Amino acid sequence: EAGVTQFPSHSVIEKGQTVTLRCDPISGHDNLYWYRRVMGKEIKFLLHFVKESKQDESGMPNNRFLAERTGGTYSTLKVQPAELEDSGVYFCASSQVGATGNTIYFGEGSWLTVV
Amino acid sequence: AQSVTQLDSQVPVFEEAPVELRCNYSSSVSVYLFWYVQYPNQGLQLLLKYLSGSTLVKGINGFEAEFNKSQTSFHLRKPSVHISDTAEYFCALTKWGFQKLVFGTGTRLLVSP
Numbered sequence: 001e002a003g004v005t006q007f008p009s010h011s012v013i014e015k016g017q018t019v020t021l022r023c024d025p026i027s028g029h030d031n032l033y034w035y036r037r038v039m040g041k042e043i044k045f046l047l048h049f050v051k052e053s054k055q056d057e058s059g060m061p062n063n064r065f066l067a068e069r070t071g072g073t074y075s076t077l078k079v080q081p082a083e084l085e086d087s088g089v090y091f092c093a094s095s096q097v098g099a100t101g102n103t104i105y106f107g108e109g110s111w112l113t114v115v
Numbered sequence: 116a117q118s119v120t121q122l123d124s125q126v127p128v129f130e131e132a133p134v135e136l137r138c139n140y141s142s143s144v145s146v147y148l149f150w151y152v153q154y155p156n157q158g159l160q161l162l163l164k165y166l167s168g169s170t171l172v173k174g175i176n177g178f179e180a181e182f183n184k185s186q187t188s189f190h191l192r193k194p195s196v197h198i199s200d201t202a203e204y205f206c207a208l209t210k211w212g213f214q215k216l217v218f219g220t221g222t223r224l225l226v227s228p
Contacts, residue, residue, distance in 0.1 A: 004158070031214060042119075043159075043205065043218040056215060091159065095214070101147045101166040104216060106159035 004107035006092050012113045018080040021110045023092030031095040038088040082114045117142040119206050121219035136191040136222045138206030146208040148189040154202045201226045
């Protein structure tokens, strides 16, 4: 069974450009999460989808970030326009809906460098 | 609010030696606790988790952790490490009834021959 897959694995863009990150969760997982790790700091929660609905987007840093999950399958995270401080690793994760404590599975991350 | 503290940013150890990676948490409500590992060029992988029951939790690859409510700790241990255990280890928690993980800053375990 395929795990959580993310694309692209690495991206280098200039300040002011747009980048779109894609995440395909594990099949059957209705919960989908985005997390981010800025260099040397902790991994921080960005948002949580249940199917196509945003359950919690309290971690989204500002309105330059837009996450979508049309149809409740894959998700995209768009950064527009990108700033230098947006550099970091963006992790996508998924889990089954049900009791809390269910294992959350992470992808390998999308490394974003803004220059 | 909840928080997780991993005081050791890096832990060097020789192969076959025991290791303990420390994790302390702060929360006014009950939480679930997790340890994740990130091997070089890979994603985060769940090592083990504490939900309830026995305070000693065994995970994959010979790791175990002990939940200590009075000391608000969840330290990770392995009696004998291998070169292949070189990775970054993250302690995390989530509140009961919620899905959002709160992570510590991570500890790099460096195993040398």
